[in-house]
Amino acid sequence: MNIYLNDLSLHSDKSIIENMPLIIRLKSLIESLSSMTNITLRASRNLWNTPISGFDVMTSQCLKGTSVPYEYATLVKALYSKFLPSVVDNFPYFSESKDMNGKSSSVGMACVESYPVISFTFDEKYAADIISGWLQKNKNEVIAADVNNIFEDKPTIYTHLADINVCRNYNPLENPMWNKELSKKLLKGVDFINQDAKSRQGMLYKYGKMIAEANGWTYNEEISKLNSNSGQLRYIFDSSLSFVNYPIAYISIDMEGPDLAYELCDKKGKHKGECSWNGKMKVPKEYHDIKVKR
Known part of the structure; x- marks a missing residue:
């Protein structure tokens, strides 16, 4: 089954070094999920061009100009490699605001296909079992939508994977x-x-x-x-x-x-x-x- 990356959760005002414990935790969660069930991790095709916590994965540079230890950069690249970049950046889009300010085609696909997303918890709002927002299927249609969210290793997440x-x-x-x-x-x-x-x-x-x-x-x-x-x-x-x-x-x-x-x-x-x-x-x-x- 598919699990889609909630790329909205990649943004953070904190540095990647500050957020590294949360990144390592999600990496462990992904490894645990992969060992227990047959899943495919999916993300948008521009994932590698999407910074995580201010870190540009393609250049291994922080947007603020600070340096990152080699082992941290390698870990993040290995984490990105676990996601199959198969989602076209197009409709359907998901956003947490009705005006579709800040939207994700990856989360949009999860909504349409009734699959869960997996989220980093740099922001506490993504430490929730359900993420609520708005789904835009085409230029004219915007509807309220919920998506199941995986963010930590606990028994209830496995019901999403049945x-x-x-x-x-x-x-x-x-x-x-x-x-x-x-x-x-x-x-x-x-x-x-x-x-x-x-x-x-x-x-x-x-x-x-x-x-x-x-x-x-x-x-x-x-x-x-x-x-x-x-x-x-x-x-x-x-x-x-x-x-x-x-x-x-x-x-x-x-x-x-x-x-x-x-x-x-x-x-x-x-x-x-x-x-x-x-x-x-x-x-x-x-x-x-x-x-x-x-």
């Missing part, structure tokens, strides 16, 4: 949790068992939604409400958007278990068993059918 197109290769009733390696990374260090009941329920909802979405399931608000009551809330997801080659199925987060698991139901709402987050299935000891029609 290629749910792979779901069409799986039968949701046989492989509801097919994305096992990604699920394992998302749950690394998470302990459901040694929690009090209230804390565990909060964690089951938070990570249950995250793992379901990483495996291509979509939250179904209508079916969830249909199966909830004053004493029990249900969080139900369906397979309709991603597992397109098979009949619809449903999963519901098991809010009462000691670990993260889901109740699996077929298109009629008939319970088919319990599925752990890692894909292990259990034959149901009791049936938890759900309503799929009013």
